[in-house]
Amino acid sequence: MQIKTCAKQIYSWCDERIGITELLEFAKKKAVPEHKHTFWYYLGGISLLFFIIQAFTGALLLIYYRPGPDAYESVRQITYEIKFGWLIRSIHSWAANLMLVAVFVHMFSVYFMKAYRRPREIGWLSGLILLLVCMIFGFSGYLLPMDELAFFATKVGLEIPAAPLNAVGELIAAALSIIGIKAQWLGSIGSDISSLIRGGFEVNEYTVQRFFSLHVIVLPAVFLAVLGLHLYLVQKHGNAVPPSEEAKPIEQRKSAPFFPNFLMRDLAAWLIALNVLILLAAMFPWDLGQPADPLKPAPAGIHPEWYFMSSFQVLKAFGQWFPGITGEILGMILFTAGLVLWTLIPFYDNTSASGKRARRATWFGLFTLAVLVLTTIWGYLALK
């Protein structure tokens, strides 16, 4: 009995100062719409879970990881000498991949539910920024073990945008020379940017060091800030309902309180995601290849991670169809145009603002999804 009164006293002491009861009341009043697409609401939460796991396992890896010339050796120690180091590294790698899966599914479900419509445009844009940051997280983290695959992936990844940018720079320089301005340096702008990112002409220990800084300081800071805005907006506007649900009269729509009903189901989804992650990480531990060696030829069948496979294959295909630099430039233009169209969807998809089903946006979404999936499969088939 005494413990109970003591706990109550501590609770009311804290409550008076930070307002726990107010928060709970607020959470109980908050309602989550229930309909046949409610399932997709869990994906945002699952992405968040994976981010938390990344922060946690990342901090643990930092205890033994040493960037710079010692990078490979320290990851080798983590994988083979430190107890359970292999597991923590494997969880970090698997959670990174699963997080991207969850984020992609989340994005497409938001898209098809037309949840980007007014007033949620900023939610959509901040989500795309988060996706972009996730991909840079993936790219920078991939180099850190400094094994063969990491070395070549980074080398190629930084090489790809260099040549088309150089070509575009040359064009601009040529145009400027007509009006009498000399800007020859523009002709190597792509290579110069790549060298700046690499810290040299080759991927080396400076590259690892700067990618490390990016991966553990810069990106987390940017990610947390944008995530804060993203979550605040979800909180402010509530969950979006799809047009099919909006068509129903308000009294026919169902909803459940966020606390405790939806939160409990959210936690159940987290538990499932956590179990899947642990199983994958324990049964298929992440490999560590041979140490990177700039004098060795690239290993056979080398390819980027699945989330870069689509763009990799498109660039490769365009390079074959249009020999020389033209193909790469065309590929880059196509990709950039697609990305811009995708990003700006809330601003030109006016038809769905009225609540009617926006067929054109749906078709565009299906088309994008199909292109991404098919080029990815094509990319994997082309490896054989």
Added chain:
Amino acid sequence: MKSQAKPEQINQEQGATESVTRRTFARIAVGAAGLCYAVMAGYPIYKYLYTPVEKAAKESAVKEILLKDAHKLPVGSGMVFKFGSRPAWLIHNDDNTWIALDAVCTHLGCTVKYEQEKKRIYCECHGGVYDPHSGKNIAGPPPKPLKQYKIQITDSGVIVSRA
């Protein structure tokens, strides 16, 4: 519970006890599952963090070391060596006696130094003073003498072992 019997057949008090038991059971089950997860996450993390400690423990499990050529140490001087993972002093005193002492101050763990001119062992951190003949604490805050090792002078060097 509703389908078990007609409402009037249930003794109200019994019903109340039963629902409390069920709730308690659910709470204990969730708590136990949570505990399992905590142990499952906690054990690997503990082992992961503990690995260097294990390594250090293996290192310091050394019983005996040979300090090569240490028998040539001139009278009145000392040298630092590593015994396991700890620093230690080998001192050749003026009266031609030898002593090997742990170099970790018994006060707060700083590494002490042998001062040849003053013929004393001194700790810079808080001014502790030890006798270089016995390792006894003679001035300042140290509560205990420095730990002594066994030594054996041979033709090839000095063998130091745990006392």
